[in-house]
Structure formats: C-alpha cells, structure tokens
Amino acid sequence: MAELVLKNVEKAYGEVKVLKDINLEIQTGELIVFVGPSGCGKSTLLRMIAGLERITGGDFSIDGVRMNDVPPAQRGIAMVFQSYALYPHMTVRDNMSFALKIAKKSPAEISAAVDKAARILQLTPYLDRLPKALSGGQRQRVAIGRSIVRDPKVYLFDEPLSNLDAALRVATRIEIAQLKEAMPNSTMVYVTHDQVEAMTLASRIVVLAGGGISQVGTPLELYERPENEFVAQFIGSPSMNLLPGEVIETGETTVVRLENGGLARTHVPTQSADKGLKVKIGVRPEDFTETDGDAIHAGTVEITEALGEVTLLYFQKTADGAQIVAKLPGIRPELRRTEVKLTADSNKVHLFANGRSLLYR
Amino acid sequence: MHPALQGLITIVVGVGGCIAYYYFSNLFLDKVLFPAKGAMAGRNINRANMVRPWLFLMPALVALGLYLAYPVFATIHLSLTQRVAGGGFEFVGFENYVKMSGEPKFWEALTNNLFWLIVVPAASTAFGLLAAQLSDRIKWGNVAKSLIFMPMAISFVGAAVIWKLVYDTRPAGQEQIGVMNAVWLSFDEGSIWSFLFLKLVPILLVAGFAVAIALMTWALAKPVVQRNGPVSGWRTAAAVLVGAGAVWLIYKSIFGILGIATASLPYGEPQTWLTMPFWNNFFLMAVLVWIQTGFAMVILSAALRGVPEDTIEAAIVDGANPFQIFFQIKVPQIMGTIVVVWTTITIVVLKVFDIVYAMTNGQWETQVLANYMYDKLFRANDWGVGSAAAMVIMLLVTPILVWNVYNARKEMR
Numbered sequence: 049m050a051e052l053v054l055k056n057v058e059k060a061y062g063e064v065k066v067l068k069d070i071n072l073e074i075q076t077g078e079l080i081v082f083v084g085p086s087g088c089g090k091s092t093l094l095r096m097i098a099g100l101e102r103i104t105g106g107d108f109s110i111d112g113v114r115m116n117d118v119p120p121a122q123r124g125i126a127m128v129f130q131s132y133a134l135y136p137h138m139t140v141r142d143n144m145s146f147a148l149k150i151a152k153k154s155p156a157e158i159s160a161a162v163d164k165a166a167r168i169l170q171l172t173p174y175l176d177r178l179p180k181a182l183s184g185g186q187r188q189r190v191a192i193g194r195s196i197v198r199d200p201k202v203y204l205f206d207e208p209l210s211n212l213d214a215a216l217r218v219a220t221r222i223e224i225a226q227l228k229e230a231m232p233n234s235t236m237v238y239v240t241h242d243q244v245e246a247m248t249l250a251s252r253i254v255v256l257a258g259g260g261i262s263q264v265g266t267p268l269e270l271y272e273r274p275e276n277e278f279v280a281q282f283i284g285s286p287s288m289n290l291l292p293g294e295v296i297e298t299g300e301t302t303v304v305r306l307e308n309g310g311l312a313r314t315h316v317p318t319q320s321a322d323k324g325l326k327v328k329i330g331v332r333p334e335d336f337t338e339t340d341g342d343a344i345h346a347g348t349v350e351i352t353e354a355l356g357e358v359t360l361l362y363f364q365k366t367a368d369g370a371q372i373v374a375k376l377p378g379i380r381p382e383l384r385r386t387e388v389k390l391t392a393d394s395n396k397v398h399l400f401a402n403g404r405s406l407l408y409r
Numbered sequence: 410m411h412p413a414l415q416g417l418i419t420i421v422v423g424v425g426g427c428i429a430y431y432y433f434s435n436l437f438l439d440k441v442l443f444p445a446k447g448a449m450a451g452r453n454i455n456r457a458n459m460v461r462p463w464l465f466l467m468p469a470l471v472a473l474g475l476y477l478a479y480p481v482f483a484t485i486h487l488s489l490t491q492r493v494a495g496g497g498f499e500f501v502g503f504e505n506y507v508k509m510s511g512e513p514k515f516w517e518a519l520t521n522n523l524f525w526l527i528v529v530p531a532a533s534t535a536f537g538l539l540a541a542q543l544s545d546r547i548k549w550g551n552v553a554k555s556l557i558f559m560p561m562a563i564s565f566v567g568a569a570v571i572w573k574l575v576y577d578t579r580p581a582g583q584e585q586i587g588v589m590n591a592v593w594l595s596f597d598e599g600s601i602w603s604f605l606f607l608k609l610v611p612i613l614l615v616a617g618f619a620v621a622i623a624l625m626t627w628a629l630a631k632p633v634v635q636r637n638g639p640v641s642g643w644r645t646a647a648a649v650l651v652g653a654g655a656v657w658l659i660y661k662s663i664f665g666i667l668g669i670a671t672a673s674l675p676y677g678e679p680q681t682w683l684t685m686p687f688w689n690n691f692f693l694m695a696v697l698v699w700i701q702t703g704f705a706m707v708i709l710s711a712a713l714r715g716v717p718e719d720t721i722e723a724a725i726v727d728g729a730n731p732f733q734i735f736f737q738i739k740v741p742q743i744m745g746t747i748v749v750v751w752t753t754i755t756i757v758v759l760k761v762f763d764i765v766y767a768m769t770n771g772q773w774e775t776q777v778l779a780n781y782m783y784d785k786l787f788r789a790n791d792w793g794v795g796s797a798a799a800m801v802i803m804l805l806v807t808p809i810l811v812w813n814v815y816n817a818r819k820e821m822r
C-alpha cells in the first residue's frame with residue numbers, strides 16, 4: 049500500500065543537472081513505467097526512489113512521509129537490478145533469505161516466506177543451487193523472488209528484461225504482468241527503454257526526455273494523444289511520420305497544405321488566428337491508407353518489408369531528408385518501385401506547432 | 410675498472426647476449442635447420458613451429474634445472490650421507506634425521522615456525538584487508554596506501570635493522586632511543602592507562618584470538634559434526650586435526666590471559682625486548698607483518714574493487730549495515746583472493762631467515778627452521794643435518810605451494 053509523491057525533484061552531479069522539475073504522483077496499486085532513450089535519467093530517478101542516489105533538490109514522500117533522508121532499507125521498497133545483482137556466493141535459498149535474516153526474522157518465518165516465493169516463481173527445484181548454475185531467466189526470477197519475500201510496499205525494477213533473449217523476454221514480461229495481477233495492492237515502478245514493454249505492462253507510462261518528464265498517461269493516451277513530437281515519435285513502431293506544412297483552413301477541421309504539395313485534414317481544432325501557422329502533421333505508419341484523391345504523401349516506394357499480416361513501405365527520402373514509412377495490411381511486395389499515394393483518416397492525423405501538440409493548449 | 414662501468418658492461422653483455430641468443434637461434438631454425446623453401450617447405454614450417462617453443466624455453470629450463478631441480482636432488486642426497494674424516498661421504502640412511510630430532514633446538518625452531526605460520530599470515534592478511542577497505546573511499550586513501558606499501562620495498566635485513574632500533578635498550582636514566590622502551594617507561598605502576606593498555610587490551614586481544622579460532626574451527630567442523638550431506642573421510646580427518654590444533658591454541662590462550670592478569674610488571678626499568686623468551690618471537694614477527702601488510706593490502710584492494718557494485722547496493726536495499734556488507738557480501742566474494750594472499754605469505758613465512766638472523770640469530774629461543782639450517786650447514790659445517798633441515802622446510806612448503814598455485818589459477822579463470 050503506497051502512494052509515492054515526487055515534488056520538484058531534481059538530481060545534479062556537481063554542476064550537471066541530469067534531472068529537474070520532476071513532479072509525479074503514483075497511486076497505490078499502479079504499475080508505473082519510466083520509459084525514455086538511453087541516458088535520459090530513468091535509472092537515476094529510480095535509484096533516487098530506492099534511496100541509492102541522493103536527492104539533490106525537491107521532496108519525495110511515500111504515504112505522506114518525507115523519504116529524502118530515509119535509508120533504503122526503511123523505505124519499504126525492494127529493487128530488482130538490471131544485472132540481477134545476485135550474491136554469487138550464496139545459494140538461491142540464501143539469496144532470498146538474506147534480507148529476512150538481516151531483519152532478524154525467525155527461521156520458520158524465513159523458510160515459509162522463501163518456500164512460498166519459490167513456489168510462485170517455480171524455483172523450488174533450484175533452491176540449493178548457486179546463481180552461476182542457473183540460466184538467465186532463472187536468475188531473473190531469483191532476483192524477483194528476493195524482492196517478494198520482503199513483502200515491500202513498492203517494487204522497483206530497473207530494465208529487468210534487457211539481459212534476456214527475445215523469447216524469454218516475452219515470457220518473463222507476461223510473468224511480471226501476472227505477478228502484478230496477483231498482488232493488486234503493491235505498487236510497482238518499472239524502468240525500460242523498450243516501448244513495447246512499456247505499452248504492454250504499464251497502467252501509466254512516464255516518458256522521460258531531456259532531463260524532465262515529457263508526458264504522463266495511460267499507454268493508449270500516449271499512443272492516441274501524444275503531447276509533443278518526442279512522445280509521438282517515441283511511442284509506436286515504426287515511429288510516427290512528421291510532415292511540415294502550413295495551416296490554410298481553421299475551425300473544427302483543420303486543413304494543412306504540406307510542403308511536399310500534399311493536403312491533409314485533421315479533426316484537431318484551430319482558431320482563425322492560426323491561419324498561416326507553420327505546423328507539422330503527424331501520421332502513424334499504420335494509419336496511412338491508399339487513395340486516388342488528395343494525398344498526404346505521394347512518392348516512389350524504395351523498399352518493401354512483407355511481414356505477413358502487414359507490409360512496410362519505405363519511400364524515397366523527401367527533399368528535407370525525412371523517411372516516410374507506411375504500414376499497409378496484407379502482403380504487398382509488388383508495390384516496390386511503384387508510385388503510391390497515401391492519405392489518412394482525419395481523426396488519426398496529429399497536429400504539432402513548435403514541437404507541441406495543438407490538442408493540448 | 411670503475412665498478413659502475415663494470416656494471417654497465419655486464420648489463421649490456423647480459424641483455425645483448427639474450428637478444429642475440431633468441432635472434433640467431435631463431436634465424437638458424439628458420440634458415441638452416443628447416444628452411445621454408447624447396448620441396449619440403451610446408452613440412453619444414455610445421456616442424457620449425459614445433460621446435461620454436463622449446464628453443465625459446467631453453468634458457469629458462471636450463472637455469473631452473475641447474476639452480477633449482479639439481480640442488481633439490483643434491484640436498485636429498487646430502488641429507489642421507491655423512492662426511493668421513495679425511496674426505497669423502499658415506500651413506501647413513503636416516504641417521505641425520507634421527508640426530509636432528511634429538512636436538513631440542515630443532516624442536517624449538519619447528520614450534521616457533523608454527524607460531525610464525527599462524528600469526529604472520531593471519532595478521533598481515535587481516536591488517537591488509539582492513540587497510541584496503543578503510544582506504545577505499547577516502548581522498549587521501551592512495552597516500553595512505555603508498556605509505557603502507559612502502560615497507561615492501563625494504564629488504565628483510567634493512568627492516569630488521571630498523572626494528573632493532575625500535576626495540577633498542579639503554580641503561581635506566583639515559584635517554585631511550587628505542588620507541589618501545591620510550592613508551593614503556595611512560596607507564597607508571599597503578600595508573601589507569603597502565604591497567605588499560607598493559608592488562609585489559611592484551612587480555613581482550615588474546616581472548617579475541619581464542620574466540621576467532623573457536624568460531625573458525627566451528628565453521629569448518631560444522632558440516633562434519635552435523636552430518637548433513639556427504640562427508641568424506643578426508644574431511645573428517647582434517648577436521649579432527651584442525652580441531653586438535655584449535656583446542657591447543659585455546660588452551661594456550663587461556664593460560665596467556667591468566668599470565669597477563671597475574672603478572673607483576675617491572676615498571677620503570679628499561680626492557681631488553683629481544684631477550685624475553687616467547688614474547689621476543691612476536692617482536693620478530695611484527696617486522697614481517699609490517700612488510701607483508703602492504704602486499705596483502707594491494708592485492709586485496711584490487712579484489713575489493715572487483716566486487717560488483719550492484720551486489721553491494723542490493724545488500725543496502727536488503728537492509729545490511731556496513732559491517733554485514735563487508736563480512737557477508739564483500740569478503741565471501743574475495744575469499745579466493747584472500748586464500749591466495751594467505752598462502753603466499755605462509756610460504757614467505759616458512760622460509761623466513763634474514764629477520765631472525767639479523768635480529769637475534771636464533772638466541773633466546775627465537776630459532777626458526779631456516780636459520781637452524783644455516784647454523785648447521787655453514788657454522789657447524791654439518792652438511793648432513795643441515796640438508797635434513799632443508800628437506801623439512803621443503804616438505805612443509807610444498808603442499809602449501811601446490812594449494813597456492815591451484816587457488817591462484819582458479820582465481821585467474
């Protein structure tokens with residue numbers, strides 16, 4: 049049971065501020081995912097919550113208690129590290145019991161907790177092995193088991209799947225989702241650079257970029273209503289196409305004349321003062337459809353990638369060097385080297401000015 | 410000729426000779442013996458590559474054989490023979506060993522060596538580990554490390570001379586130049602400081618030693634005693650042996666504590682430290698500990714840095730305090746290195762000679778095996794018994810050396 053509140057939190061290493069103005073409220077029972085490109089400070093923020101990194105500005109509290117200066121062990125948190133951080137000289141059982149032994153729990157209590165966690169994570173046959181005799185996935189489960197036995201208020205995960213191979217990553221991701229399901233009252237904070245993990249696991253996603261929070265929202269909010277170009281391009285794969293243009297008609301429906309000569313309609317409303325505004329429209333590859341009429345983009349397909357259920361079309365680079373990508377249903381390799389005209393439903397066309405979405409103003 | 414010039418010429422000739430050997434022998438192999446041309450080119454290249462390692466190893470093999478392997482066998486031979494009057498040797502079987510075991514000085518040397526064997530590696534490793542851990546996170550840690558490491562650069566004889574001054578004695582009333590006596594004379598009978606430093610602290614130290622021995626033995630013996638899991642006869646035998654040694658040490662410690670508690674100390678009189686039987690052994694050991702701590706510290710410091718940071722952070726999150734992190738997370742992870750350091754120092758200790766030779770020459774019950782051997786071999790001119798003593802040292806060193814090499818290789822993997 050925990051509510052985490054970060055207020056104006058910042059982190060500076062000497063002169064360099066790697067994080068600033070972090071304001072975030074995490075409710076009990078949420079699974080929050082921090083996502084962002086490598087080096088944007090996700091781990092740093094998580095480690096500040098864990099207490100492994102000093103908070104250099106602002107306040108952080110759990111359940112209303114200020115935690116800035118509380119040592120990690122007394123914050124009621126447990127952490128799963130990217131490299132698992134298992135104690136190499138201890139058996140699986142000892143790894144999982146360590147925290148409880150330190151807390152001077154009785155042997156009966158410890159072995160009950162460990163056996164229960166081992167059962168949940170299917171680790172029972174491995175309890176007497178050393179970590180080096182386990183596979184990557186098993187090590188990961190031991191690391192999770194080490195957190196579970198402590199029954200913490202908050203679970204912290206730092207890229208727990210990034211050292212696993214692709215198949216195992218999906219399997220473990222599902223296990224984590226099931227684990228969360230089984231513990232509806234525990235709060236989890238999960239760091240990843242992989243937006244698929246973020247989309248599938250999160251109850252809410254926090255997108256970090258440039259030392260601050262770019263947007264907070266549910267996965268579908270971020271997908272359907274990105275607040276800025278960064279989030280728009282970060283969420284979704286392949287990323288959203290951005291095409292520059294100028295507003296020529298305002299109102300409920302906005303019409304944009306694109307620099308490539310195309311014409312786009314969007315249901316993002318604009319005011320009459322916006323006429324002539326330099327904007328960028330955003331269209332996700334999967335939202336493009338073929339057309340004979342007004343096109344948002346028309347060009348020669350350079351490469352096709354047929355994936356079975358969809359085909360990716362990579363167009364010749366536009367004059368400003370942008371690579372337009374479209375995702376059409378079905379198997380369409382014959383489109384290679386042909387001229388294709390694309391448009392999109394006006395509900396699916398995003399509109400950005402100065403990098404920010406015109407939906408939010 | 411000027412000695413410096415002589416030295417220079419030696420260096421040039423020595424190094425030049427080495428380079429010339431490798432260059433010309435290699436050339437000879439490739440151009441004359443197995444030339445890489447003609448009908449047999451392929452076969453010749455293969456053969457040359459097979460011969461080459463031996464060619465390059467030759468100087469080392471010859472030197473080791475001549476100066477290491479041959480002397481071992483010669484010593485074995487010598488230890489089984491006796492000189493006859495008028496020149497020549499005769500074979501006498503194990504008579505030299507029998508004669509040696511009848512000499513109290515030999516048993517004194519063996520007992521002292523065992524004491525050295527226990528105290529010096531344990532103290533050096535413990536101090537080294539402590540220094541490595543404490544100097545790790547502080548700004549002037551590297552300065553501290555350099556200072557602690559410096560004695561490594563001093564020869565054993567040089568160190569012995571320095572410490573002889575530390576233990577120096579002047580008649581009462583004169584200025585004491587030895588630090589030990591200067592400190593000693595500052596204690597007064599009945600003062601609180603005297604009680605603290607000369608009774609309480611030593612008693613606690615000895616008691617701590619006894620407890621540590623008891624704990625370590627218990628940890629070793631536990632699997633054997635509790636009989637969970639398969640226990641081999643070997644382990645049982647080892648446990649019994651270690652247990653017996655531990656009981657003896659603890660027995661000695663209890664008597665030591667009683668002795669310290671009841672002893673009436675000669676306050677105000679300068680002491681000749683190196684002539685106090687039993688204790689003078691420890692004053693000599695201090696010299697070697699002083700030297701070896703630096704070695705232990707450097708190796709263990711590197712090992713400590715190799716402990717993954719995230720296992721330490723995981724322990725912090727798990728609620729461990731700094732002591733628990735050190736003893737339960739860091740030390741177990743560098744146990745392999747600790748064993749290597751420990752055994753390396755043990756081998757140095759078994760061979761210890763210079764310190765004893767330079768400070769007491771084995772008088773006042775400080776004899777050790779290496780000095781005993783030297784005494785017999787070069788002073789008494791009794792080659793038979795001297796060689797027998799050398800064999801005893803070798804027998805003691807060999808198993809530790811094998812174990813040391815085994816552990817060092819395991820560490821490197």
Ligand SMILES: Nc1ncnc2c1ncn2[C@@H]1O[C@H](COP(=O)(O)OP(=O)(O)O)[C@@H](O)[C@H]1O
Pocket residue numbers: 061066084085086087088089090091092093
């Ligand atoms: N100890 C440190 N000193 C200085 N800069 C650091 C330190 N640790 C991390 N940083 C910087 O902080 C930024 C965020 O790092 P991190 O939180 O690890 O990123 P990621 O989002 O990939 O987990 C990086 O640019 C990194 O260079």
Ligand SMILES: [Mg+2]
Pocket residue numbers: 090091092207
């Ligand atoms: Mg990271």
